[in-house]
Amino acid sequence: MSGQAMWAILTFLAAGIGTMLLGLALRWVDRKVTALVQWRVGPPWYQPLADVLKLMGKETLMPSTARGTGFLLAPIIALSATAVTAAILWRTLLVPQEGFLGDLIVVIYLLMVPALMTVLGASASGNPHASIGAGREVKLLLSYEAPLLLAFLVPIARSGWTLDLGRIVTAQAASPVVFSVSGVLAVVVAVVCMQAKLGQVPFDLAEAECEIMSGVYVEYSGPSLACWLMARMMLLALLPLLLILMFWGGLHTGAWWGVPAFLGKYVLFVALVTLIRNTNPRLRIDQTMRLFWFVLVPAAAVAVVLSMTGISRGIPWL
Amino acid sequence: MALTTWALRKSLWVYHVNTGACNNCDIEVLELLTPRYDIERFGMVLVGSPRHADVLAVTGVCTRQAMPRLQEVYLQTPKPCVVLAIGSCSLEQGIFTEAYHMGPKVDETIRAVDPGAIILYVPGCPPKPEAMIDAAVKAMEFLKTL
Numbered sequence: 192m193s194g195q196a197m198w199a200i201l202t203f204l205a206a207g208i209g210t211m212l213l214g215l216a217l218r219w220v221d222r223k224v225t226a227l228v229q230w231r232v233g234p235p236w237y238q239p240l241a242d243v244l245k246l247m248g249k250e251t252l253m254p255s256t257a258r259g260t261g262f263l264l265a266p267i268i269a270l271s272a273t274a275v276t277a278a279i280l281w282r283t284l285l286v287p288q289e290g291f292l293g294d295l296i297v298v299i300y301l302l303m304v305p306a307l308m309t310v311l312g313a314s315a316s317g318n319p320h321a322s323i324g325a326g327r328e329v330k331l332l333l334s335y336e337a338p339l340l341l342a343f344l345v346p347i348a349r350s351g352w353t354l355d356l357g358r359i360v361t362a363q364a365a366s367p368v369v370f371s372v373s374g375v376l377a378v379v380v381a382v383v384c385m386q387a388k389l390g391q392v393p394f395d396l397a398e399a400e401c402e403i404m405s406g407v408y409v410e411y412s413g414p415s416l417a418c419w420l421m422a423r424m425m426l427l428a429l430l431p432l433l434l435i436l437m438f439w440g441g442l443h444t445g446a447w448w449g450v451p452a453f454l455g456k457y458v459l460f461v462a463l464v465t466l467i468r469n470t471n472p473r474l475r476i477d478q479t480m481r482l483f484w485f486v487l488v489p490a491a492a493v494a495v496v497l498s499m500t501g502i503s504r505g506i507p508w509l
Numbered sequence: 510m511a512l513t514t515w516a517l518r519k520s521l522w523v524y525h526v527n528t529g530a531c532n533n534c535d536i537e538v539l540e541l542l543t544p545r546y547d548i549e550r551f552g553m554v555l556v557g558s559p560r561h562a563d564v565l566a567v568t569g570v571c572t573r574q575a576m577p578r579l580q581e582v583y584l585q586t587p588k589p590c591v592v593l594a595i596g597s598c599s600l601e602q603g604i605f606t607e608a609y610h611m612g613p614k615v616d617e618t619i620r621a622v623d624p625g626a627i628i629l630y631v632p633g634c635p636p637k638p639e640a641m642i643d644a645a646v647k648a649m650e651f652l653k654t655l
């Protein structure tokens with residue numbers, strides 16, 4: 192095997208396992224903070240790890256109405272797509288010079304895979320609750336993809352219309368996108384979309400556990416449920432990273448404050464997820480779609496127009 | 510397998526089955542989630558689907574209507590799983606024992622489909638949340654021997 196292929200496989204494994212561990216830790220922080228907000232003690236630090244290990248040791252039950260292949264393949268595909276995204280994103284963070292043209296497109300597609308697989312697995316399970324959940328998941332996907340892509344257009348435009356994640360990061364070395372009017376607007380839109388992509392509380396209607404009994408996952412048990420949990424935790428670790436790369440210029444490896452500044456930004460985005468989750472009730476699907484299409488899409492469009500005006504008139508703060 | 514047994518003990522997910530309770534036991538089960546008792550300290554959470562559960566918290570007398578459903582829910586739970594029979598009703602059918610609509614008792618109903626089921630009894634009408642936490646701790650001790 193050539194050295195380069197070996198290196199690629201090593202990167203993939205390290206990024207996958209590292210993101211997994213980071214995701215477990217973040218999930219614990221999320222649950223602990225939620226417990227503290229509610230004046231409870233909360234779970235011990237190894238709780239998410241124990242959950243995943245336990246599910247690995249249980250039996251997988253197959254509902255008699257399910258289509259076996261789709262039902263069992265969906266969580267595995269979702270998990271692998273997330274792991275590949277992890278490899279691309281961490282590599283971009285550490286060596287931004289070595290991206291490939293269009294890796295942003297690849298990342299956007301790969302991040303869509305877990306949601307699509309949720310729909311596939313839920314429909315394959317043949318459960319009425321799961322099919323309601325699947326319908327909501329599709330509508331959620333249709334709602335948040337448009338504003339998210341529009342928000343991503345702002346850093347793409349400001350870095351000279353490139354689709355190379357590495358070039359977007361290096362273009363922000365001097366002034367990050369978020370230090371401009373259009374950047375702030377785009378980040379706000381992207382944070383709300385991130386919450387929806389994670390399926391966290393205001394937008395957890397696809398798995399609302401008290402009305403449709405964890406909806407899309409209702410028929411999953413044992414290792415396949417563990418795959419879903421791991422994919423969700425890895426997304427929780429990856430989406431803040433993607434937002435930092437797109438809007439806040441990644442890791443400044445040259446300066447001494449590079450690493451602490453990156454950690455600060457990362458903690459800020461993760462804290463935002465927990466904060467929004469703890470302070471909001473769940474929205475109905477019609478309210479969600481109205482919010483995304485009639486509030487966030489216009490906001491993101493305004494951000495794009497502002498940034499293009501700024502570029503053509505040479506006003507850096509716009 | 511020691512690792513998965515450890516994980517199972519540290520992360521018991523509870524599915525709550527009401528087989529005809531007067532609702533008082535159910536209120537006491539919900540007490541476990543409140544800040545005062547906070548069962549999540551032990552890694553226990555209430556889940557919405559028996560397929561995710563490790564513990565079935567059964568309350569109520571098990572009426573004739575509820576009996577086949579209880580058996581179905583038990584079969585839908587991935588093994589290993591523990592059954593907590595909560596309240597005097599689910600132990601001995603309490604004051605309803607001679608009523609016309611009674612099925613078999615909760616433990617007999619479950620043993621009819623799985624003779625080796627792990628069943629723990631929590632007496633009381635309704636049992637205190639402390640008693641239920643004690644039952645959960647005993648279940649964890651028992652799972653060590655699996």
Ligand code: SF4
Binds near residue numbers: 529595596597633
């Ligand atoms: S044991 Fe007592 S409190 Fe519980 S369901 Fe029966 S009658 Fe109600």
